[in-house]
Amino acid sequence: MTTVARAPLVRAGPGVAAWTALPERDRALLLWLVQGDVVTAELAALLCYGHLRIAQRRLAKLVGYGLLSGFWAANRQRPRGRYAYALTKQTRQQLERLVWPEGKRKLPDGQIETVSPVIHQLATHDVFASFLRAVDHERDVGITSWVPERALIRLNYWASPRPDALAVIGTGDASIVLFIERDLGTERGGTLWSKVKSYRDVYDSRPEAAPVHVGLVVDTPRRAASVRRSLRGDTDGKAVHAWVTIASDLATSPYDAVWLSPSMDVARTVDLAAHWTGDRWDLLAPGCLADPDALEMLDDRVIGFVPLLRAAAR
Template sequence: MSALPRPASGPGSRYTARAATTRHRPGRHTDVATLARRLTDRDMWLARMLHEHQVLTTNQVTRLAYTSLRSAQRRLRTLHQYGVLDSFRPLTQSGSAPEHYTLGPAGAALLAAYAGLDLAALGWRPTHTGRIAYSPSLGHDLGVNELLTHLAAHSHADPSTGLDLWLSERSCARRWGDIVRPDAYAHWRDAHLSLPFFLEYDTGSQALARVEAKLAGYAAFAAATSTRPALLLYTRTQSRDQALRRRLDKAVRELDLDVATSSADFTTTDPWGPWWAPLQPGARRTTLRGLAIHWPDLGAASGLDPTDADTVLTLPVSALPLARGDGA
């Protein structure tokens, strides 16, 4: 796609979709059958991940699927040349940002064929990358993916831990949107313990009252489904974390919810660590494993079983590829 004009101010002013202006791509796309023979299982996994989670940075893809940044960059460039991926790079005040990857035209055609759907039914449009690059929610969406890719990739260091399930905001809305609309839903595993949780990623842009109003939906979900996942509230700063805790304490107790909070000031690159504080008086920060022990009655959300309405592309994607390495 050609570069989009960047507004002088407002949403999208910091981003430019620049893939076709700075990277060579053949004038016509390879047909799907030929392309499929060039792709590995890991490539197909990445296409499905980008369909599910919309945008991943080079660092996030490397974290999940490669053993080195250089090998990831090499393969991502090849997939971009094939048209499987599109990309853009945010403009920053200083330094440079990593490439941000989205599903490209050939990748969308391939997934549509894989699922037996028309391209329109997949929801992909030629403006797909531009819409993501200019979206005012881009920073929020990247923050959600940053947190959860760290959790998923921890399985490389410790196979007894990791994410057994990771659903995007879109998948959550498709399953439970009439009651709750979390930013993600996931199952954290630590040996024999499991922590099913909804995630609310708070950037600080919403009024505290609006965040509080969401709690009623989670209480209604628990009552309507007789299932009880935890609710994790993740903020960008410790001061916002403390403000939320003061505001939500009474409502959480009255609604009988299992809520824990943390912030980027604590977690950095190890969000599984002792950074999460249950929202109750006198609670100390603990690990995700500690939360699972603290709340022994937690259960997975209802509505996760496949139905006749599902296609191969609406079923959950594994948080990690089957194979991780340096080769193509």
């Protein structure tokens, strides 16, 4: 029996019957993956499907449609690995034309659009998941925006900061702007020092400088002590403050997790200095991708909503 290759479900962007036939949650997840890059079934359940079994079934369907590929991701730091999903090359190309109808802003000559390995991206997504699960409407505390790595590639593209993610955390009427650097123990102290310095080179020089934070998230207390030693002597810049915390503490209680500065200052997440972002932003919550308006708080559009980031972008 001859096997006939199935035509891609998305052929010409939205408006075609195949695209509009997909459930809204599937379309939202696919659009998020243009910049979110990779997802596990657990994260997909948290973002839009509600239950793990439903997420697994829908992701399997999207693989069958040729929209996603599923694969096992592991490395030396995470030998057991995890099963993850990503857009197929053809689907990414088609959806990028939808997201940026006039084309993506190009990188300078000689630069290539690259992102961290899958295991590293998944570890960074875990930080997002922790914040999203723990949103607290009674305290009026929660994450209001999360921008993944691929969406930040063109932020400060002429300079060296390439954050793993950007979190904006709401506490009442205040907003905490936190760049996430997810450390898996492979970078030497000099590299981490250079990263923090590169943020300062960009943001401390701005006349409208306001507090932004670089949060180095590590796996163990031993690694946290090592990172702090490597940054010892570091003092807060005009705008950029550096902090270190442990991933397990964020997973347990992200908004009350303790961060330590290189100079041994101590602060909970909710106590970090706030940054003016204009009008109050709504808190995100599990299932946020079910809201069509939430996607703009999870991609590169967020850069335009934060004055200091907007001023630094080119």
